[in-house]
Amino acid sequence: MIQFDAVHKRFPNGTTAVHDLSLEMPEGGVTVLVGSSGCGKTTTLRMINRMVEPTSGTIRVGGKDVTRQDAAELRRSIGYVIQQAGLFPHRTVLDNIATVPLLLGWSRRKARARAAELLETVGLAADAGKRYPHQLSGGQQQRVGVARALAADPPVLLMDEPFGAVDPVVRTQLQDELLRLQKELSKTIVFVTHDIDEAVRLGDQIAVFRTGGHLVQCASPAELLARPADDFVADFLGAERGLKLLSLRTLADVPQGPAPESGDWSLVLDAANKPLHWAAKATKDTKGAELPVRPLKDTDSLLAALNESIASPTGLIARVDAEGALTGVSSRDDIHEHAGQAHTEARVAA
C-alpha cells in the first residue's frame, strides 16, 4: 500500500504542484491519477520514488517512509514506466530489460535469462531481445518499457502516461495486455493519464486532480461516473459519462430468449450454431439483404450491447457462449431497461 499523508509540493519558482494531498493507493490495485496538464498528477507519481522530493508531509510505501530510504535503492524496488518508454538507445532490448537486476547485483547470465522470460510475458518475440530500441515500433518499445519495469519483480509499478504516444489501436492492445498482466501479477500500480477512458478502463480507483494540485475526488470508476463530486469532475468525465458507466457493466444479467423464427429478418447460423449474419426475407422486390451481426458474450459490456442493439436491424443482439455458439437473443428494450437500472443503482448506492 502507498500512503500520502498531508503531502505538499512547492517548486522553487513558487508554483504549488501538489496541495495537501492525503490519499491511499491500495495493495494490488490500480490507482489512476487523472487531470489536465499541470494538475500535479505526475509530480504526485514522481514523489513516490523520490524523483521529486515533497516539501512537507510523508509518503509511505509498504509502511516505510520513502524519504528515510536510500533513493537509489528505493527506486530499484519500484518499477517505473515512462512515456515513450525512455529506453537506453545504446543497449539491446535484453540489456534494457536487465537494467535493474544488474544494478541489484545479479549475474549477467541470470539477468539476461530473466529479461528473456519477460520478453515473452509482455508479448514480444524472442528475437526482439537482440535488437536496439530504435529498431522497434512505438508499441513494441512501450512493451519493453513495461518489461524493464517488471524485471526485478517490484511490488509497486509507477506508470507515467505510458501509452500516451502510441496510436489508439495499439493503445487499446497495450491496455488489454496490462489488464491481463495485472490479473496474474497483482502489482500495486499507480498510473498517470489525461485520458479519462483509459482511467475508467484500467483503474480500480481513480483520483481526479484539479489545477493547483488539488485532489477533487478519489473513487471507483463506477462511483465516479455515477456520482461526480462536483461540476469540475462531471465536466472532466465528459457528456457521455452515462455511457461510460455502461462500459463497466456486463451483459450477464440481461435476460435472453430464443431467436425469433418469423419476422422480416432472421439470424443465420452455421453448422456449429455460430451466428453468421442477419438475413432479410426475400420479397418480389428485394433479393434478401444481409447485415453483419456482432455476437456478444456475457463478459461484454452493456455499452457494447447497447451499441450492437442499435446497429441490429431487429433491435436484437445475438448472445453466444465462450465457444461462440448462440445461447439466445436480448432485445433493445431489455438492454435499455437494464442500463437504466444500473444507472439508478449506481447513483443511489451509498
Added chain:
Amino acid sequence: MTIDWSWIGDHTDDLTTLTISHLQAALTAVFLGVLISLPLAVIAHRIRPLRGFLLGLSNVLFTIPSIAIFVLLLPVSGLTRTTTVIGLTIYTLVVLLRNTVEGLDSVPVKVKEAAKAMGTRPLRTLLTVEFPLALPVIMAGVRIATVMSISLVSVATYIGDGGLGQLFTDGFQRNFPTPVIVGVVLTLLLAVVADAALVALQYVLTPWRRRRA
C-alpha cells in the same frame, strides 16, 4: 623537382624511426588531452557557471602560436619530448573539451531520467549511459584532434624534436627536395591511417548506431 628514390631506399630505417616517433608524439598528446578534457567536460557540463570559463580558457590557449608555446615551455621541460607533448596536448584541449561538453549535452534528458528512476547512481549513469551516448560527438573531436596533432608535431622541429618534421629542415638546409616530399607524404599517410583507425574504433564501440532503421 625530382625525387631521389635511392635516398629513400638508403634511409628506410631512419624514416621508420621518425614515423613512429611522430605518431607517438601525436597519439600521446591526444591521449592526455582526452584524459584531461573528460573530467573538465563533466565539470563544465554539470556546473553551468564554469562552462564559459573552461571553454573560453581552452580557446585562449589555442590562440597562442605553436612556436611560442614550445619556447614558453623550454624553461619548464627543456628540449625534450615532454615539451612537444605538453604543447600538443594544450592544442587538443580546444576541440576535445568542446566536443565532450557538447556530447554530454546531446544525451537525451529522458534517458538520463530513466537511468535515475531505475536506481542508477550518478557516477554509474555518467560511465554507462552518458559517456557511451556522447561517444559519437566525443569521437568526432578525437578525430580532429588527432589529425591536427599529427600535422603539428613537425613544428617541434624547432626544439629538436618534431618527428617527420626533421625531414623538412633537412631538405631545406641542403636544398634537397626528396626528404621534404617524403615527409609530407608520410605525414598525410599517418593522418589518413589514424583517422581511418578512429572511424573503425568508433564503429566497434557504438554497435547501436549500425543498421539504422
